[in-house]
Amino acid sequence: xxxxxxxxxxxxxxxxxxxxxxxxxxxxxxxxxxxxxxxxxxxxxxxxxxxxxxxxxxxxxxxxxxx
Amino acid sequence: xxxxxxxxxxxxxxxxxxxxxxxxxxxxxxxxxxxxxxxxxxxxxxxxxxxxxxxxxxxxxxxxxxxxxxxxxxxxxxxxxxxxxxxxxxxxxxxxxxxxxxxxxxxxxxxxxxxxxxxxxxxxxxxxxxxxxxxxxxxxxxxxxxxxxxxxxxxxxxxxxxxxxxxxxxxxxxxxxxxxxxxxxxxxxxxxxxxxxxxxxxxxxxxxxxxxxxxxxxxxxxxxxxxxxxxxxxxxxxxxxxxxxxxxxxxxxxxxxxxxxxxxxxxxxxxxxxxxxxxxxxxxxxxxxxxxxxxxxxxxxxxxxxxxxxxxxxxxxxxxxxxxxxxxxxxxxxxxxxxxx
Numbered sequence: 001x002x003x004x005x006x007x008x009x010x011x012x013x014x015x016x017x018x019x020x021x022x023x024x025x026x027x028x029x030x031x032x033x034x035x036x037x038x039x040x041x042x043x044x045x046x047x048x049x050x051x052x053x054x055x056x057x058x059x060x061x062x063x064x065x066x067x
Numbered sequence: 068x069x070x071x072x073x074x075x076x077x078x079x080x081x082x083x084x085x086x087x088x089x090x091x092x093x094x095x096x097x098x099x100x101x102x103x104x105x106x107x108x109x110x111x112x113x114x115x116x117x118x119x120x121x122x123x124x125x126x127x128x129x130x131x132x133x134x135x136x137x138x139x140x141x142x143x144x145x146x147x148x149x150x151x152x153x154x155x156x157x158x159x160x161x162x163x164x165x166x167x168x169x170x171x172x173x174x175x176x177x178x179x180x181x182x183x184x185x186x187x188x189x190x191x192x193x194x195x196x197x198x199x200x201x202x203x204x205x206x207x208x209x210x211x212x213x214x215x216x217x218x219x220x221x222x223x224x225x226x227x228x229x230x231x232x233x234x235x236x237x238x239x240x241x242x243x244x245x246x247x248x249x250x251x252x253x254x255x256x257x258x259x260x261x262x263x264x265x266x267x268x269x270x271x272x273x274x275x276x277x278x279x280x281x282x283x284x285x286x287x288x289x290x291x292x293x294x295x296x297x298x299x300x301x302x303x304x305x306x307x308x309x310x311x312x313x314x315x316x317x318x319x320x321x322x323x324x325x326x327x328x329x330x331x332x333x334x335x336x337x338x339x340x341x342x343x344x345x346x347x348x349x350x351x352x353x354x355x356x357x358x359x360x361x362x363x364x365x366x367x368x369x370x371x372x373x374x375x376x377x378x379x380x381x382x383x384x385x386x387x388x389x390x391x392x393x394x395x396x397x398x399x400x401x402x403x404x405x406x407x408x
Contacts, residue, residue, distance in 0.1 A: 003231065003349070007349060010345065010348055041356065041363070044359055050389060050390040
């Protein structure tokens with residue numbers, strides 16, 4: 001499975017503060033506006049994500065889930 | 068369904084009784100009981116035990132009751148224990164309860180847990196001979212797939228050429244297939260239709276894959292000691308990182324990985340590199356994709372409501388990035404943990 005399309009979006013999310021702010025405000029529109037050539041499944045996945053998550057929360061969730 | 072709560076201690080004590088009643092060799096019996104005891108202790112703090120909760124909730128999602136699923140959970144627990152021991156042997160992860168036993172004896176015990184005790188348990192299920200036969204066939208076919216996954220895995224250790232695609236296929240064929248096996252046994256045991264069996268199996272395969280990627284992240288980024296770095300295991304975050312490196316940088320990173328196998332003091336440097344390059348986030352998205360696939364498959368299975376909620380909660384537990392709208396307990400625990408950071 002290629003993660004190129006999702007990977008590009010992840011890179012943008014990691015490196016582009018303006019993009020992160022747009023995602024927090026309106027994730028569906030922002031993802032749609034990306035032209036990232038995402039599959040329906042990838043779109044559904046991205047729409048269910050909590051885009052406000054910080055690194056600390058992410059690490060905590062890893063710990064809580066499989067610590 | 069009168070209750071959707073599973074008493075895990077009943078599963079473990081039933082499994083212990085099963086071993087006591089059926090393993091005549093004293094030394095083998097002692098090892099197996101110690102192994103089971105060790106597993107129960109290790110898992111005592113876990114909210115969910117996939118090898119018990121997934122098959123039992125799937126049974127409940129079809130039959131709308133759980134009490135008849137305990138013998139099934141005993142079977143899947145024995146299977147899980149056998150697979151766990153085989154994995155530890157392959158990884159060189161010696162366990163405390165192995166002390167005093169040779170590797171040959173441990174191998175033999177694992178063989179009993181995979182090739183004898185579960186089959187004996189299935190033969191005593193209160194279902195038709197045709198259904199029992201179906202379960203045995205499921206077991207055999209699944210072992211072939213898992214064996215293939217393990218074969219891939221053996222070729223990847225310490226490799227500098229493994230791809231993301233290969234790692235993914237290996238994880239699907241190993242942990243994905245393991246949980247798929249438990250789901251398939253549960254669905255068949257519950258008398259599900261062929262379509263339902265297919266959807267529940269897919270649900271579990273996707274969830275098992277997500278769980279493995281999540282466990283690999285924990286090992287790499289959070290555990291005090293990374294077994295994967297010490298063993299040279301090429302997990303998804305590492306392979307993502309390697310694939311994105313330019314030629315010269317790649318060789319440097321591979322040398323650093325080799326050093327980390329010998330020296331645990333090198334682990335933190337590797338973790339910092341992986342974290343800084345965003346590979347944790349990349350894997351988090353892959354986990355999310357597999358959780359989404361699991362949810363889509365579960366939807367198609369039309370599970371009965373109370374067990375469905377439990378299965379959804381399980382996916383929510385595995386997911387790292389999804390909104391936590393309903394799981395207030397976990398939200399509170401999370402907030403508290405972040406405040407402690």
